[in-house]
Amino acid sequence: MPGLLRGIARTAVIAGTATSVSNRVSRRQEGRWAQQDALRAQEAGLPAPPPSPAPTTLAPEEEMSTKIAQLKELGDLKSRGVLSPSEFEAQKARILAP
Secondary structure, eight states: OHHHHHHHHHHHHHHHHHHHHHHHHHHHHHHHHHHHHHHHHHHOOOOOOOOOOOOOOOOHHHHHHHHHHHHHHHHHHTTTTTHHHHHHHHHHHHHOOO
């Protein structure tokens, strides 16, 4: 049973991290495409396309509170024995990475 819980917890943490990274990459790519569209319109002498709405990014306070919540969850999983100390440290490093 602990092995199953450890696997579930690890999957949840990895999925959360992957989702966060994927969202950031999507926002950056959308910004690049918008810049390219504006440049092409300018070169063609066309009016620039209307600006897309501002990307919905987390405020620094919200991002930090999300990281704190993830770290608390990791700490809880470690204290219950679901994560080993080395797994805990690896997941903590992923959460705290810029």
